[in-house]
Amino acid sequence: MTQKKQYSAEFKFKVVLESYQRDTTIEEVCRRFGLASSVIHRWRKEFQEHGPAVFADKRDQEARRKTQGFAPGESPDELKHLIGELTVQNEILKKSRGLLDH
Template sequence: MTQKKQYTAEFKFKAVMESYQRDTTIEEVCRKFGLASSVLHRWRKEFQESGPEIFADKRDQETRRKAQGFARGESPDELKQLIGELTVQNDILKKSRGL
């Protein structure tokens, strides 16, 4: 039984980045790294899909809110949470009064 090859994240990154070079083709990169083109295409797709996450704001919620200029309790996420809590409380009050 043949065992699947395991590649490190660094190896995958290096192959993908080289495949984006203007002066090289995917076939050349596959030959150089000993990969099937389907594997490299899959890695490129994963890279493109997860690329935006690299640049996501990793600060905590408090710091992010301040950087965006919102005062405490004014950010859209906090307001949505407050609306949700008030809606639940409103439903509870309506049920308790029989409305």
């Protein structure tokens, strides 16, 4: 039974970056690092799917809202939450008022 090779994240990153170089081909990268093209394609796919997370805003929610110019309690998410609460309260009031009118 053959044992599956384990590669470090740094090694995978280096291979993927090399594979994106304009002056090289996937086949050249395969030969240089001794890898199958399917492995490099899989790593490239993972890189494309998860790469944007590197640039995600890692600040806390309050700091993010401040940098976007929202005052406390005014971000779109907070306003949606408030609208939901008010809608529920409004429905409760309508129902209780309807009971009192009869």
